[in-house]
Amino acid sequence: QQQVKQSPQSLIVQKGGISIINCAYxxxxxxxxxxxxxxxxxxxxxxxxxxxxVSEKKEGRFTISFNKSAKQFSxxxxxxxPGDSATYFCAASRIASNTGKLIFGQGTTLQVKx
Amino acid sequence: xxxxxxxPRYLIKxxxxxxxxxxxxxxxxxxxxxxxxxxxxGLQFLFEYFSETQRNKGNFPGRFSGRQFSNSRxxxxxxxxxxxxxxxxxxxxxxxxxxxxxKLFFGSGTQLSVL
Numbered sequence: 001q002q003q004v005k006q007s008p009q010s011l012i013v014q015k016g017g018i019s020i021i022n023c024a025y026x027x028x029x030x031x032x033x034x035x036x037x038x039x040x041x042x043x044x045x046x047x048x049x050x051x052x053x054v055s056e057k058k059e060g061r062f063t064i065s066f067n068k069s070a071k072q073f074s075x076x077x078x079x080x081x082p083g084d085s086a087t088y089f090c091a092a093s094r095i096a097s098n099t100g101k102l103i104f105g106q107g108t109t110l111q112v113k114x
Numbered sequence: 115x116x117x118x119x120x121x122p123r124y125l126i127k128x129x130x131x132x133x134x135x136x137x138x139x140x141x142x143x144x145x146x147x148x149x150x151x152x153x154x155x156g157l158q159f160l161f162e163y164f165s166e167t168q169r170n171k172g173n174f175p176g177r178f179s180g181r182q183f184s185n186s187r188x189x190x191x192x193x194x195x196x197x198x199x200x201x202x203x204x205x206x207x208x209x210x211x212x213x214x215x216x217k218l219f220f221g222s223g224t225q226l227s228v229l
Contacts, residue, residue, distance in 0.1 A: 036220075043118070043204050043220030044157070089157060100147040100208055100218055101170050104157040 002027060004092050006105025013112050019077040021108045023090035026071065030092040034102070035064065035075050038087045047088070048075070051095075080112045116141065118207050118221035126227045132193040135224045137205030139186050145169075145210030146188040147218060148180060151202040160203075163188055164210045192226075200228045 006023045013019045023033075031052055036044035050057045050064040050073065057064045063076040077084055087109050091102040119138040127133050139146050148160040159172040163182035180190045186207075192199055202225050206218040 041222065043206075043222050045220065046217060049217075100145050100162040100164075100206065100210070101159045101172070102157075102218065103159070106156045 002103055004090060004103050004105045006090050006108060008108060009106065010109045011111070013080045013110065015080065015082060015112055015114050017080050017112075019080045019084070019110055019112070020074060021088055021090070021110075022072065022074045023092075023105050024070075024072045025092050025103075027092070027103075028071070029094050030103075032093045032095050033064070033066065033073050034091050034093075035062075036089045036091060036104075038089065038107075044089055077110075080110075082112045082114050085110055085112050118205055118219055120203075120205050120221035120224050122224060123222070124225045124227075126229065127195050128229050129195055129197060131195050132191065133195060133226060135190045135192075135203055135205075135226075137188045137190070137207075137221060139188070139205075139207030140219055143207035143209055143219070144186050145208045146182055146186065147206045147208075148188070148190050149204040149206065149220075150174070151204055151223070152200075157204070160190070195228045197228050200226060202226075 004025050034049035035047045037047045038044040048059045048062045052068050061078045066073045087107045089107045090105040093102045121136045145164045147162040149157050151157045161171045166182045177193045182188045202223040204223045206220045
């Protein structure tokens with residue numbers, strides 16, 4: 001029940017295309033769903049996050065879509081750029097737990113071809 | 115504002131040794147979490163400290179321990195190293211209180227290799 005399943009494992013997109021990464025969770029107690037971006041040699045950096053009271057959140061070219069009934073959420077990167085090439089992790093947590101514990105998906109390596 | 119600082123950046127140890135990793139959080143952050151990142155298991159939560167107290171612990175053996183000092187700096191210790199402990203160890207800091215506790219800021223990690 002603590003798992004977060006992420007797909008695909010890797011993704012290749014042409015410059016200007018849309019990158020879509022999907023995640024599914026089991027624990028209905030989760031109420032915070034962030035996405036992290038990680039470049040080689042760096043730690044993950046918070047990209048965008050959503051809570052279950054909204055179905056979509058957009059920040060620039062990055063959009064999270066959230067489906068509470070299906071227990072799924074996804075990251076859409078519009079107009080993908082070579083600089084977006086990185087590993088993306090979805091995660092989930094319970095804010096009420098107040099302990100900084102995130103359950104991460106396995107990660108998606110995105111390559112954007114120029 | 116300085117980010118999360120982890121030292122050392124790289125570490126090579128042999129089986130059976132012990133190792134101590136250090137993390138300095140962002141100024142004003144009182145919570146420090148530790149994660150282990152490996153290609154096979156991904157990012158896994160080790161433990162979290164807030165105001166020098168461990169608030170939560172992941173599913174790792176007792177060989178993995180940590181502590182936090184009064185200035186919020188944290189150390190993680192692994193005793194009796196095993197080959198499988200080779201990983202990138204990441205430290206993350208946050209303010210530590212809801213609703214901001216969820217925004218974790220990660221350091222670049224310490225790459226530990228056990229030979």
